[in-house]
Amino acid sequence: MALSPSRATPGTQSPLRVLAVTGDMPSHPVAVAKLALCLADAGHHVTIAAPEGEAFRIAEQAVAGSASPISVVPAGQTSTKVQLNVHGSTDVNSWRQMVRQLLHPIPECVADAADMTAPMFEPLLALMRVDPPPDVVVLSHYMWSVAGDAAEVAGIPAVSFVHLPYDPALFLGEESAWRYPSMLPSFPHVAAYPLVPSAGLQGWRQLWWKWVDSKISAAAWARAARRQNALRVSRGLPPTSKGGWAGFLASHPAVVLGGPPFGPPAPVPPLAVVVGAVEPKSVEKLPADLAAWLQENSAGVMFISMGTGMTLNAEEARELAGGLGRRIAGETNQPKLLWALRASEQERLQGVLKEELGAPDEATTPGAISFCGGRVRIESYVPQRAVLNSGQVSVFISHMGFGACTEGVSAGVRFVAYPGGFDQEFNASRAVEAGFAVRAPMGLAGIEGVIREALADMQLAEGARRARCQLNAAGGSRAAVEAVERFAALGREGAQALILPFGGHGHSHQQEGSTGAEATKHVGASSFAAAAAAAAAGLWRRRRARLAGLRAAWASAAVSPVAAATREGSALGRRYGVFR
Secondary structure: OOOHHHHOOOOOOOEEEEEEEEOOOOOOHHHHHHHHHHHOOOOEEEEEEEOOOHHHHHHHHHHHOOOOOOOOOOOOOOOOOOOOOOOOOOOOOOOHHHHHHHOOHHHHHHHHHHHHHHHHHHHHHHHOOOOOOOOOEHHHEEHHHHHHHHHHOOOOOEEEEEEEEOOOHHHHHHHOOOOOOOOOOOOOOHOOOOOOOOOOOHHHHHHHHHHHHHHHHHHHHHHHHHHHHHHHHHHHOOOOOOOOOHHHHHOOOOOEOOOOOOOOOOOOOOOEEEOOOOOOOOOOOOOHHHHHHHOOOOEEEEEEEEEEOOOOHHHHHHHHHHHHHHHOOOOOOOOOEEEEEEHHHHHHHHHHHHHHHHOOOOOOOOEEEEOOOOOOEEEEEEEEEHHHHHOOOOEEEOOOHHHHHHHHHHHOOEEEEOOOOOOOHHHHHHHHHHOOOEEEEEEHHHHHHHHHHHOOOOHHHHHHHHHHHHHOOEEEEEHHHHHHHHHHHHHHHHOOOOOOOOOOOOOOOOOOOOHHHHHHHHOOHHHHHHHHHHHHHHHHHHHHHHHHHHHHHHHHHOOOOHHHHHHHHHHHHHOOOOOO
16 A cells, blocks of 8 residues: 655655665765755655665765764665676777677666665565655665565655666657667667767768667667566566666656756656756765865866776776876876775786886875875775865866766866766766867877866866856756655655656556556546646647757757756646646
8 A cells, every 4th residue: 555645745844754775886875875865954864775785884984974864774685796887998989899788788787787686675675664664765776676666565655866867768768769869878889979960971870870779779678677577576566568677767756867968958757857966965074184185285186086886907097197197297287196096906006006106105194095295196985076076176087977977067177088888978978068078088098188188178167167057957956855755745646647658668658457547546536647648748749849949059058958948847747746
């Protein structure tokens, strides 16, 4: 039985009981903790459920010392052997990478994640059956299968927190949105295509590749959905025809990061709200020694962070250590170098580092290695958001994971992009188009020259300022909290009435064994359901008619298209009280 919406009415003094669920990919507890902190700051009671081990430790560290108390509880274990985000840099235009991704496409990776997190089902279900139960479950997109199914069994409203850039194809279906830039294509080079197709034959070729990619992706999502249905049956749930992860997103409430500058204004269905970035008010404090180093005799800092999974080969490390460390940072009138490098990577690359930077300085701070008379500093853990907001970062050399992207854009810094897999190529391409990033060369060969040009490029600095304005215009943390509150009030059955009657991924969005009327009659007001469906269809027609105008506005203005897209995307929801 679904929980009564009366428990979670926005604007009252009654706080929500929120269960936030994260997976074991190291960056995900950090992302979920950000939203948890925002919800707690708004007065809600938040518990984070994390798998035992490293993810649990990261979640605890991410909320430690927060002004609003947040509990972190273990939720079983996963069967993960190697994280999906462990990889090196990739050339998306190579045939080798295309064949590799076709043999194991993104939907299969998503299904693999569902299998690896499956052991958490019973522990999560137990957390949802406590007395009193949670009012709403907020789940990382990575946990859509296990946490989404557990919430369905428990009858609790569930809201996906998609800490990836908004991709219309995942919410409206490949057939409806194939012309938009694709975040997770089957052909990796499609992610690098421009927002507006190139002129002439090249543009037609790009459109052809995108169309073919949409067909292959839809078929891959359908195959992955069959694997998910096997899990659902094992959990006592009926199979669904909603198309796996993409179908789940299209038929369940979601808070999604992204929007401009990480893509053009695009149609947003009533069950999704695009919020830009979610960054809590509190920022982890810089350690005193690091804060002093950033300020000391500083002409700025070059900051390298390649995330929790990307690995560098010896030649790439040599280009960074020699070009940026020994040469650029070695000049007193140039920025110093701060490099966040995992302890395991430091050990693996220690020979290269010693060859390029020499022996470490004698006076080395615990947890950090200093070279070149203190001009180069390498640390296994760096409070990334605090460093980016220190005002000392001249350029950010990043793998373009979306957490790094939103933190860097929120801080208004310039990027040099060196993407790896998954969404990173899409993020890098959009960042370059938006004017706040330049690309590093493959293999990082000649990265020194690229960095010197980026440091002197005032247009890049202006692009970073403009991107920050665009990202902030989407509403951010406040919009995310309000969306969770209103989706909780709407409940599972109320959300069912707002599923759009089109799009999808080659599958019906109706419940198995139910007609459209049966799927919505439980809302309690058939006129409401009919009006919602009619309004949704009308909204879609209006959006398509206005699409050309929005694209033109996006090309010529900085912020106004963002506001326009936000108004359009939530218009239907506001009509029925889902959004303010």
